[in-house]
Amino acid sequence: MGSNYNQVLRPAVVFVSEGQARLVVARETYEDLARRDR
Structure with a gap:
């Protein structure tokens, strides 16, 4: 579960x-x- 707290980018998900x-x-x-x- 990702969020944008502190404007941190979400990483890729690789299986x-x-x-x-x-x-x-x-x-x-x-x-x-x-x-x-926005």
């Missing part, structure tokens, strides 16, 4: 299984943060 990595959620950008802060 790893049997040596294979899959990006599930991309990391948050400053543009994403600014868009939600």
Whole structure:
């Protein structure tokens, strides 16, 4: 569960299984943060 307390960006979420990595959620950008802060 993420939040924007202190304007900290949320990290990416990566699942790893049997040596294979899959990006599930991309990391948050400053543009994403600014868009939600309006």
